[in-house]
Amino acid sequence: MKIILLTIVTTVLIDNVVLSQFLGLCPFLGVSGKIKTALGMSGAVVFVMALSSFVSAVIYELLLKPFDLGYLRTIVFILIIAALVQFVEMVLKKFIPALHQSLGVYLPLITTNCAVLGAALKNVQDGLNIGMSTLAGTGTAIGFGVAIIIMAGIREKIEGNDVPRAFRGLPLALMTAGLMAIAFMGFSSLR
Amino acid sequence: MKQIVKNTIVLLVITLVAGSLLAATYAITKNPIKQAEEQAEKEAFLAVFPEAAEFQDAEGPFHDTDSLTVGSVKRAKGTNGEELGVAVKVTTSAGYGGDIAMVIGIKADGTVSGLKILSASNESPGLGANCLKPEFQEQYAGKKAGLTYSKTGAEGNEIDAISGATITTRAVTSAVAAVLDMYEGGDGQ
């Protein structure tokens, strides 16, 4: 129980995927303009990342490791993620159209979201088993969601402010991210 | 239909070529990788027992604890085969950002012969990562069981804490203390 809680706190807050690992920055900066889109993106990421962590852990444990094919993991994982995204999109479209409507546009953006591949690779590197990999992957995705939703909230607030011309757009977003990263550093004392 | 067949064949060929290329690279680099790792480990053990001529695999009184994972244990022998002490590789998970790996050398009289921190890549650069500096690691030589750290100038059996990185100092110091305790027959807690 303790280890489960610790894994969740670590992946969501302490080692936040965006603010301390720098993974998934493109969507973090690109889709954080509005809270609504940020919510959609986090939903899609949590969904895909939980699933992809599970599937890649299963394939690694049952297929790659027993046959000493660990060196194929990067190539296998990225293909799993690409296929999974396509598959999830088709399934959602067919069976849960309502969910597809809200998440659909974000799904294709996830394939080269480095956070998804990063989480799968990190699980292998840390030697986690299938259950823990899924948990860590889900936690990482929730961490992404927390970061991007907070970011969107802040950006909606400062949107109307009078910002120096040079700092409009990306620079301001990066500054905000930097300040958030400082705040998140405080969580490391939870460890 | 024809298009699908063509697509499949092209993708299959690319994947096959890619797979065999990877297998070849793996086969070629397997031994150099192993050698590089062995070399790195040997250098680390030599760092804590510079006068040793040879290291033999050994069983030690060391065991894992909550935060400590024990790696290889080696007995250091001098040029004439005399016993110099024992060196043990441990990884502590109590660092600021996670794992810190180190090799600790213990002389026969139970004092530290040397400490070599192998990796502290999760410690904050400029703060905790300063534990990789020789000035910090050299302090441990000659310390004995029950060592602690101090933030206000070390005396006796104390280590000078790295400024701004108490957690890192504590992690390293308590790992050394636990290993020394186990060496003397304690449970390392």
Place this chain on the structure above:
Amino acid sequence: MKLKKGSPLERIYNGVWRENPTFVLMLGMCATLAVTTSAVNAIAMGLSTAAVLIFSNLIISALRKLIPDGVRMPAYIVIVATLVTVVEFLMHAFLTDLYDALGIYLPLIVVNCIILGRAEAYASKNPVLSSVFDGLGMGLGFTASLTIIGLVREFIGSGTLFGFTVLGDWFTPVSIFVMAPGAFFVLAIIAAVRNVIVRPHVRENAINEISCGGNCRYCSGTLCAENHRRLREDETSASAPKATEKEAKS
């Protein structure tokens, strides 16, 4: 400067200066921020990426007429992932220290926008020689920018350059610059400078090639709006009957 389009020199000038992947296109941010804690790490990451980029451009350009459009993306991903794994092995075997320092960011070169972006935007449409030099130029541009960021962060954050102490004991390193927030701050300043100096130029001349190099299906960068629009147009015109069918369904 007037250079013949597609010539080796033009491609290198383009990658290093005119369309510098970091400072102008703002691609590959994850790696840029994560590994620039020191100049040495930055150079290692830059050169690994450059090596992958040159070879992926070479292979993809050579195979551009053989790979059918339908499996373009998966084929590119397989090629890039293979190259990255090869680089990973070579680093592990011969440059173990750097391999440890780069850690998980080395395999993540696969999803670096620059690589798939250049494959899609340049190598898949241009002859081998130009593509190789495009990769070389972009790779050098990426390496140079990472090194500059690495030097700035290392200098302020630890008072050293390439690992050598250059500032005496009187200097208290501003450690935050080698930690996560510092990376964001340094990049924010760079982006601000770029907003003033570089961006107008990009806006006028090179919009069709900027931002993920047209690989926008998989990217969501802020600069991509224009490319997203073009991509949609391309798709609609290429598969017109399919698109209308989709619309009818939804």
